[in-house]
Amino acid sequence: DSGVTQTPKHLITATGQRVTLRCSPRSGDLSVYWYQQSLDQGLQFLIQYYNGEERAKGNILERFSAQQFPDLHSELNLSSLELGDSALYFCASKPGQGAGEQFFGPGTRLTVL
């Protein structure tokens, strides 16, 4: 158990819908990262937040957005969902901003029908 929690574990929804994925980082960790893992694209970095501010952006679609709240939990919002958005979404956290080990949560499996 990494200490990072993600909810929900599974999510099934329809195309065009909007969902919110939630991540609680390890106690004391200020950085939160979001990743998408799919069969065709592999594991891709989406976005990083540090202490409430966006720090780095990866291959995140405009239909996706994220934020980190004052209590350091983070939410990833996915809207206008398409079939291709079906994937595992992971959150990871670490104490600081720079290099080093990231601690991954168990993931949210999103299925878009």
Add this chain to the structure above:
Amino acid sequence: SQQGEEDPQALSIQEGENATMNCSYKTSINNLQWYRQNSGRGLVHLILIRSNEREKHSGRLRVTLDTSKKSSSLLITASRAADTASYFCATDGAKEGAQKLVFGQGTRLTINP
């Protein structure tokens, strides 16, 4: 697209044998990390090697890094059934204050008892 390419994509060996996985990447890096993922679960950090290091050990793991060839290898010695998992290399070339891990496609390792 993925920065790292790993080979082999799949590897099946007998328990007790050594397993070697390779990772190649395209751009300059600050460090390279290896992670393990058990079937559909979160990633677990194994080891980090900095760009100025050539070799690093951790228990049964040995990682090498050749920045001139932009490649790294992960050796697992005396493999065990519990080592069955997917292994990913992740490169980090982001500027100070941010971390933007780019993962390879992974090697699926199966240890046969």
